[in-house]
Amino acid sequence: MKYIFYLILGLSLIWVGGLFYFIYDLSQAQPPTDEKTDGIVALTGGNSRLQEAVDLLEQGLAGKLFISGVNADVTDEELHAVLGSPQNLIDCCIESGSMAQNTVGNAQEIALWVDRSHMSSIRVVTSLEHMPRALIEMRRFMPNTKMIAHPVGQWRPENIRLMSLAREYSKFLVSSFRNSLLDLGSNESHMENAAGEENK
Numbered sequence: 001m002k003y004i005f006y007l008i009l010g011l012s013l014i015w016v017g018g019l020f021y022f023i024y025d026l027s028q029a030q031p032p033t034d035e036k037t038d039g040i041v042a043l044t045g046g047n048s049r050l051q052e053a054v055d056l057l058e059q060g061l062a063g064k065l066f067i068s069g070v071n072a073d074v075t076d077e078e079l080h081a082v083l084g085s086p087q088n089l090i091d092c093c094i095e096s097g098s099m100a101q102n103t104v105g106n107a108q109e110i111a112l113w114v115d116r117s118h119m120s121s122i123r124v125v126t127s128l129e130h131m132p133r134a135l136i137e138m139r140r141f142m143p144n145t146k147m148i149a150h151p152v153g154q155w156r157p158e159n160i161r162l163m164s165l166a167r168e169y170s171k172f173l174v175s176s177f178r179n180s181l182l183d184l185g186s187n188e189s190h191m192e193n194a195a196g197e198e199n200k
Contacts, residue, residue: 015173022169026128032150037062038119040150043106043126043134044069047082052152053125054083057093062123064093066113069100103130103137103175111141121146128153129165133172140179 040062042053050067057065070079080090097113100106114122126134128151135147 018173019166019169022132022172023165025132026165027155029128029131029149029151029155032123032148034061035148036060037121037123037146037148039063039114039117039121040065040123040125041110041113042067043103043124043130044071045127045130046152049125049127049152050083052150054085054094056123056125056150057089058085064095064117066110067094067096068106068109068113070096070098072098074098103134103171106134107137107141110138114142114145119145121148123148123150125150125152127151128155129168133168133175136172136175136179140182 040053040056042049042065044050044067053065053067056062067079076096079096080087083090083094085094095113097109100109110122122145124131124134124138124147131149131151135149138145138147
């Protein structure tokens with residue numbers, strides 16, 4: 001029983017230490033560059049993300065914008081009203097998807113759009129605390145696509161929401177662990193296939 005207590009205590013201390021490093025890492029985030037990309041992708045979760053993505057499109061930092069995770073009950077007219085963009089820009093350059101229900105779904109939906117649009121680079125727009133997990137999931141489905149992180153919101157220590165950051169950090173750990181297992185399984189499969197080829 002004593003060993004179980006020490007194990008739980010040790011894991012808890014590691015988790016807390018990791019959380020503070022996660023917060024520190026967010027505080028060190030650098031402003032995004034003005035480098036142009038083939039497309040801009042915005043993950044829904046707040047109107048500020050959408051407005052930032054539209055502003056980037058209007059600045060000419062990419063030729064197209066894709067909004068992932070739009071509520072299926074939201075009509076095109078309602079979405080366009082929120083965006084406030086000229087109709088000609090909406091018609092030529094803005095697309096949206098309503099398949100995604102979570103971050104993994106966002107990554108899958110965006111990957112389909114990137115592949116369909118034949119893009120090699122994208123600018124990712126989401127909140128600062130969500131960005132690490134979003135990039136992990138997106139790189140799983142688009143390993144060869146160049147991504148520029150464009151977090152929305154500036155880091156302000158006085159605005160730290162510890163419980164919200166703790167939840168996001170825990171989800172980030174799950175994503176990291178799952179993707180590490182998937183990478184390990186993929187590497188083992190490649191090694192088995194290579195060994196099989198050698199034995200033929």
